[in-house]
Amino acid sequence: MTNPLSTPRIAHVCKPVYNQALMAALCATALQGSLLLMPGAAQALELDYQHQYNEKDRDHTDKVMITQALDNGLAFSFQFVASPAEKSNGQPGQPFEHMTKDSLKGKVKYSHKLTKHLKFKPKFTYSQGKDKKSYKPALKFPYELGYGFSATPGYYYKVTTYKDAKETKRDNVWS
Incomplete structure (x- = not known):
């Protein structure tokens, strides 16, 4: 046995x-x-x-x-x-x-508290679809104003490439 x-x-x-x-x-x-x-x-x-x-x-x-x-x-x-x-x-x-x-x-993100009210949040996203691929690094700074309110200024840069002859798309976004 x-x-x-x-x-x-x-x-x-x-x-x-x-x-x-x-x-x-x-x-x-x-x-x-x-x-x-x-x-x-x-x-x-x-x-x-x-x-x-x-x-x-x-x-x-x-x-x-x-x-x-x-x-x-x-x-x-x-x-x-x-x-x-x-x-x-x-x-x-x-x-x-x-x-x-x-x-x-796929996404990787990080959150770090800089002060009692301010955070630092970098993020990186990679996406692959049927006919396109994209990557997007981003950065946010959430700030707690108090009483349940907050403001989150941020920025991301997104690049999308396509399998066909379509032109590569680039987005610069401030929010």
């Missing part, structure tokens, strides 16, 4: 049953997020799922995001966006049916 602990086995983290694309995305997102877990430093792990319906286009979108926040103010997020494939007659797909990847997004 062999010792079950010494026998190598292949671990199945996820077994997609109904919707293979959506379940595979959930598994991949969870696995990527689990790599960020650090013993003793974890402050919060958040899983956010959204199902959206656009009444005008009659299409559905599903978003899954996992965020790991650490005690030192650093946070990592990964988001997967999927939608049902269009039917052969051109009609929008049914919810959770033949899901296709729309985009992947």
Whole structure:
């Protein structure tokens, strides 16, 4: 008889049953997020799922995001966006049916308290979709005015490149 602990086995983290694309995305997102877990430093792990319906286009979108926040103010997020494939007659797909990847997004952000009322929040986001890629460094300075009010001046620079011959888009935004 062999010792079950010494026998190598292949671990199945996820077994997609109904919707293979959506379940595979959930598994991949969870696995990527689990790599960020650090013993003793974890402050919060958040899983956010959204199902959206656009009444005008009659299409559905599903978003899954996992965020790991650490005690030192650093946070990592990964988001997967999927939608049902269009039917052969051109009609929008049914919810959770033949899901296709729309985009992947990764985000790193940091929050540091400069004074009692002022924070420093840099952020970097990378997004990859079907026909475009973008990256966006950003900087915000939230200031608590008191009585539940705050002001958040900020800046971001976003660069979007497209797979086709479309020109690269660059946005400089002050808010």
